[in-house]
Amino acid sequence: MERNRTPVVSGWFTGTEEDGDFRLLGTRCSACAAVFFPREDAYCRNPHCPGGGELAQTPLSPRGRVWSYTDGRYRPPAPYVSDPDAPWEPYTLIAVELEAEGMVVLGQGAPGVTVADLAVGMEVEVIGGVLNEDAGTVWTTWRFRPVEPAGVTA
Amino acid sequence: MSADIAVLGAGMHPWGKWGRSFVEYGRAAAKTALADAGLEWTDVRSVVGADTVRSGYPGYVAGATFAQALGWQGARVTSVYAACASGAQAIGAARAQILAGLAEVVLVVGADAAPKGFFAPAGGERPDDPDWLRFRVLGATNPAYFALYARRRMALYGDALEDFAEVKVKNAAAGALNPYARYRKTVTAQEVASSAVVADPLRLLDICATSDGGAALVLTSMEFARSHGVADPVRIRAVSTVTPTYPRTLLDLPDIATDAVTASAPAGGPFRASIARAAYEEAGLGPEDLSLAEVYDLSTALELQWYEDIGLCGEGEGAKLVREGATALGGRIPVNTSGGLASFGEAVPAQAIAQVCELTWQLRGRAGERQVPGARAGITANQGLFGHGSAVVAVR
Known part of the structure; x- marks a missing residue:
């Protein structure tokens, strides 16, 4: 089976060990550019963030x-x-x-x-x-x- | 208003592997601290328990558990948990009550009965808990994090394995003189070097054990101490319980990653240094005023890091300090005169209280063969999982 x-x-993360395009996935705040890994989908944790942004998935380096x-x-x-x-x-x-x-x-x-x-x-x-x-x-x-x-x- | 509170009593149950309930250790420590203060349990108007997560529901609500074991007498109760920083949180809560005039006599108790081996996360399938995830995904034990810091020091500052071993040798020598320590034998550098590697580059004797133990303090207002006939008590002058600042760039337990620096640059220095800085600011003194320090030597290498974080030397100079003997008994600034975690092993909620017990005995001049001559001021430093700062400044 x-x-x-x-x-x-x-x-x-996305991709497999075979396809050579494996990437860790985080999220990025559109208001302040803060990046989170492990991904933060609920809120931005930067205390200086102006607010009102969205957290979008982003591949990491x-x-x-x-x-x-x-x-x-x-x-x-x-x-x-x-x-x-x-x-x-x-x-x-x-x-x-x-x-x-x-x-x-x-x-x-x-x-x-x-x-x-x-x-x-x-x-x-x-x-x-x-x-x-x-x-x-x-x-x-x-x-x-x-x-x-x-x-x-x- | 004086921000000082008095330490009227200090007590411990010896550290070890006794196989009994944490409640028993906490009760024994409390009784010893009360006797030391010359007070009865019924004189206590508030009890603060530092909780343990390993002993089920009674451990999660340790304040009432200790109050029940000592005999219900109606005192105000507080239960706190902040992992390794639980004891400092308990002292902080007691101090706030005393300074606010809510209680004159507060009993602070912490005790644990720790399992053998690696600490493990709480059970169940909990993929939203970073502490569970680091074990499931990475197998990253606590010693693995200690080893990452140790290797980084070796690469950045040229620390050698022999420097780490020297910390163990120093602390074991002090612990051999402490009747409350679990390990009371001196250790040689050779013994450290020949112990098994647990997480490269750290060996078994570089890493603290997990222990059973209990510690307690009787804290009072300065007025109460004077009315009780103690004109010049040991005083707690500062309790630092700060959190990190964003972005936090030093990898810490139990995190899988640090904060990114894409939104703002790191400021204010590393978290551990900020813990001590807040304590110094509150106490109105600095590292140059210290007679001794008790720091959280989860590993030998981490003790060297603390030297730098509490300002005993510059960054990267910790190994030089231990090599010179400055932090040994008889040195310029003795660190971990109790023997530290190296000699005690970690009984998590009791440990930050035990650090203050040692300061108390030293500042009273009653530390026996471990005595730092003329001790006037000391600091404790420690850090709890997830970002709990912990430091206490005591003076005489």
Whole structure:
């Protein structure tokens, strides 16, 4: 049976890992240009916003620079999904300062990207990926990876 | 009008993993604080509880829970929750009541019974809760955030793993002298280095544990303290409970992203520094006036960050301060003379109150082997999930 591919959170990104046009989605206030991720659809949170604007969906910069990074050597608690019978595989966590928005967004590293491949300031890009799979669903997410091949950039 | 209030009593239940109800720890701490103040529970006209979210409904409404455990006597009640900043909120509420003339004697209590291991979000399927989402989508535990800050310091300021380890060595040495601490053994830099990596670059001994514990304060008006025969009590001169300013550009728990800077440029400096600045302004003193400080060392690296945020040194100079021994007992400005979270482990709603207990004992000159000679002024600093500032200035 074909399993559904479903974003782990609806409306936070668009595209797939295959099509090369994967983007995180935020919202932008038409009155003050404030950008929000995770998306804010109800109200603008800029206290200096003149008001009266609309929040419209906007794709975020596909690239940014590593603000910091770490990994998870131990299994996180639920609701993180992992197979308790399988040995724990550490994942890499990268905080990326997006080019145009100047905001720092957290994401897991693409499969195979370890802390040894990363440095603060390195350029990375966002791509689609799979967070976990269960009986009926492949849960998709966003991931970051170095723009240059891993290990080449200083 | 004097904005000072008096700390007449301070008390704790020792930190540990005792396996009992948080109510028991809070009640014991309250009894100890009342005895320290020379007052009876029936003298208390207002009780403020710092809540815990881990102990079900009684924990969510801790003020009344502690009042019931001590025996209903009709006192005014307040229950507050602000995660790690809950204790400062409780002290802030008590202080406001005293300064407004609503109560002369207020008992502040916080206690927790924490589970082992990583803190996890409240249960259920809650995709509108950022704290739930960061676990579901990223597996981003609290130590992961501490590790991001630590790595950033290494890249920006050249901090070394040995500098982080030195914080643990320092705090363990102080904690070994504190009968209320959970960990009372000295630790070597070698032991830190050989402990397991939890979240690169931080190791197990760089990260604070989760603990059971309870702390309480008896706070009164200055007039009440004098009429009670205490002419020169420890005074709380400032309580800072500020929020961040937009755009907030430093990634903080439990957020998945910071604010964008597309609408306005960041102003006013980072949130943690603004917490201390508000406390200093309210107290009318500055970092140069301090005898000691208690800061929230969730990780060793974060303690170094706090040195800079509370103005003990310039940006990026925290590691130098610990290397010089300035923040150790006997140093120029001792930090975490209690042993800090490194020696206590985190009992969330009790922790900010426990910080003020340590200031109280130090300012009274009753801190035993941990005593900072001639201590006259101290600050506590801390930060609660979602943007709760917490700092208290106490003087003698």
